[in-house]
Amino acid sequence: MFREDYQKEISKIQPGKVFLDRLADKMLAVNADMEEGQEKKNKWISYAVFAASFLFVAMFGIGLSVWQSEYQDNKFGQQAGGAVEDSIKTEHIFDGASWYGEEDNPEAIYNVFLEKLQSDEEPVILQSETGKFSKEGRLDKKQSQRMMTWLLTAKYTDSSTHLKQYSLENAEDYLIEFADGVTVKYSIYGGKYFYSEEIGGIFLLGSIEE
Amino acid sequence: MIQHNNEGIPSVEEVLSRYADMVYRLAYTRTMNNYDAEDITQDVFLKYMKHQHEFCEEEHRKAWLIRVTINESKTFLNSAWNRKRSALDCSKELPEDKDYFAEVEDYGIMKEVARLPEKYRIIVHLFYFEEMSVPEMAALLNMKESTLKSLLFRARKMLRNRLNREDYDV
Numbered sequence: 091m092f093r094e095d096y097q098k099e100i101s102k103i104q105p106g107k108v109f110l111d112r113l114a115d116k117m118l119a120v121n122a123d124m125e126e127g128q129e130k131k132n133k134w135i136s137y138a139v140f141a142a143s144f145l146f147v148a149m150f151g152i153g154l155s156v157w158q159s160e161y162q163d164n165k166f167g168q169q170a171g172g173a174v175e176d177s178i179k180t181e182h183i184f185d186g187a188s189w190y191g192e193e194d195n196p197e198a199i200y201n202v203f204l205e206k207l208q209s210d211e212e213p214v215i216l217q218s219e220t221g222k223f224s225k226e227g228r229l230d231k232k233q234s235q236r237m238m239t240w241l242l243t244a245k246y247t248d249s250s251t252h253l254k255q256y257s258l259e260n261a262e263d264y265l266i267e268f269a270d271g272v273t274v275k276y277s278i279y280g281g282k283y284f285y286s287e288e289i290g291g292i293f294l295l296g297s298i299e300e
Numbered sequence: 301m302i303q304h305n306n307e308g309i310p311s312v313e314e315v316l317s318r319y320a321d322m323v324y325r326l327a328y329t330r331t332m333n334n335y336d337a338e339d340i341t342q343d344v345f346l347k348y349m350k351h352q353h354e355f356c357e358e359e360h361r362k363a364w365l366i367r368v369t370i371n372e373s374k375t376f377l378n379s380a381w382n383r384k385r386s387a388l389d390c391s392k393e394l395p396e397d398k399d400y401f402a403e404v405e406d407y408g409i410m411k412e413v414a415r416l417p418e419k420y421r422i423i424v425h426l427f428y429f430e431e432m433s434v435p436e437m438a439a440l441l442n443m444k445e446s447t448l449k450s451l452l453f454r455a456r457k458m459l460r461n462r463l464n465r466e467d468y469d470v
Contacts, residue, residue, distance in 0.1 A: 092409070092459070094430045107322040109338050110316055113345055117312045191319040209322045250356055257364040258439055287350075 197246045197293025203289060206268050207241060214267040223265045237264070243296030244284050256283040256292050309352050316345070319362065322430070323369045330373040332414050340372050345370075366430075366440060370422065378420070412462045420455035427452060440467040 105113075207213065215234050216223040229237060247253075259280025267273045276286035284293040310318075320341065327340035347368060355361040413424055426432045426440070434452070438445040 094427050
């Protein structure tokens with residue numbers, strides 16, 4: 091009786107049509123902005139890939155010609171009684187992965203993130219309850235180390251049970267700042283789930299012994 | 301049945317037609333004000349647009365919207381602007397018989413639900429309107445089932461006393 095009456099009364103409370111139309115327009119505008127941003131990003135990535143490929147080929151060509159001329163010199167040197175060098179020095183032009191190179195693959199991006207974590211001895215980690223980060227929210231050394239261990243043990247999950255649970259948990263927001271100036275914002279939900287808009291996907295954090 | 305696009309994401313119109321009323325009513329239950337409920341509804345759906353790719357089931361989408369609406373309402377009610385506004389409202393000399401819930405004047409039961417403390421209103425709404433079970437609500441609100449049961453018990457008791465109707469099975 092009460093249930094039916096309550097349902098009947100609250101059903102009369104609903105948003106106005108004008109408001110809903112305006113809201114739909116705003117949502118479509120947000121969608122369009124996101125898609126445009128994505129297209130721009132993809133465009134820049136393709137330029138960057140092209141430039142990187144060009145640079146690689148150019149460097150490879152230069153390297154090859156230098157090697158050839160050194161080889162020739164050594165040959166001549168050897169013929170003249172000199173010694174051939176045992177190895178040829180190579181330079182690592184690329185660090186293995188581009189930050190946004192694997193956009194549709196959160197695991198791959200997370201691996202880049204992990205590489206940065208492992209290569210940075212002491213990144214600055216800030217916590218915020220308001221979404222605005224300041225130096226006051228900086229984790230101390232012990233907390234940072236604990237967080238690093240936590241992040242290093244995270245595993246990607248697309249299990250619907252985990253995704254459902256993740257959406258129910260409260261978030262704690264963090265920002266990590268690496269020595270090279272790269273910053274990544276992320277949230278930890280219910281002490282169990284890692285999510286970062288830049289990385290995408292949900293990662294299940296391992297348990298930490300206190 | 302909800303229609304999805306090629307990426308498996310329902311269109312804006314479909315999401316709104318399915319969930320706008322639910323989100324709005326939930327926000328209204330907490331704020332008891334049309335304008336505030338509209339603001340919260342807008343914030344929730346704009347936030348949803350950024351997360352729309354993350355849901356694989358409708359149940360997950362619905363749970364996310366309910367959870368975010370509750371959090372957004374809480375943030376709104378705790379915001380400095382709202383606290384300042386409430387303080388200003390209280391500083392005015394209002395007649396004692398002023399009906400603070402004039403918007404729901406036509407509604408007998410809603411009026412009594414509106415007079416419940418805020419923490420009870422949301423539980424009453426989820427239980428009686430969204431027809432959620434105690435374990436579902438406990439998971440959603442991040443509460444122990446026992447705590448939720450006692451809140452629900454107290455809310456029903458208050459409603460029973462206020463409605464003062466024996467034929468009501470609250």
